[in-house]
Amino acid sequence: MSARDGSDPAARRQDLENRNAALRGQIDGMLSDLRRRTAEIQQKQAEAASRTHEVSSEDGMATATVDASGTLQRLELSPKAFERSTPDRLARTITSLIREATGTAQQALQSEFAGLAETPDLPSIVDGAPMLQDFFSNSPLFTPPDPQAEREERAAAGSSQAAPSRPASPPQVRTAPEDDYDDDFDSFMDDRRRRW
Numbered sequence: 001m002s003a004r005d006g007s008d009p010a011a012r013r014q015d016l017e018n019r020n021a022a023l024r025g026q027i028d029g030m031l032s033d034l035r036r037r038t039a040e041i042q043q044k045q046a047e048a049a050s051r052t053h054e055v056s057s058e059d060g061m062a063t064a065t066v067d068a069s070g071t072l073q074r075l076e077l078s079p080k081a082f083e084r085s086t087p088d089r090l091a092r093t094i095t096s097l098i099r100e101a102t103g104t105a106q107q108a109l110q111s112e113f114a115g116l117a118e119t120p121d122l123p124s125i126v127d128g129a130p131m132l133q134d135f136f137s138n139s140p141l142f143t144p145p146d147p148q149a150e151r152e153e154r155a156a157a158g159s160s161q162a163a164p165s166r167p168a169s170p171p172q173v174r175t176a177p178e179d180d181y182d183d184d185f186d187s188f189m190d191d192r193r194r195r196w
Contacts, residue, residue, distance in 0.1 A: 070102035
């Protein structure tokens, strides 16, 4: 007789205790990993909060400094900036500098925190559970400016006297599609409860 056929209560109880102990071990390991990752994230957040990114125009007339999130902290203009440039050209240069610095800061932040976002998924713990990654999109909410493209555009504009102005484009914002994932989750949980 085996513990699985239910005829030996002591063996069945022992089998259940063994499976519970294994599950507790997995959960303890995950909690330990979560505590370690949380401490790493807090340390990296503190380091990132104090970091700034500075970009200067090729002619040295303007310098933009942003914080780790890409928010403009300081804009410096050379005293000769207004003598050596037109208001329109200076405005385009400043805008491009800010976009470059913002893109650099955001790319640095994303690459620094990318490895910390990896976690084990539910199916590795509970058979039949949904993948958490299916509930979240891996694409960012918006695409940060490309620092290299901004530098190249400034260089091209600097080589021609009458640089065409770039049309203002709104930031690319991704919106989540309307769906009923809450209903899907509720039906999943109802199904799991029926099986238990």
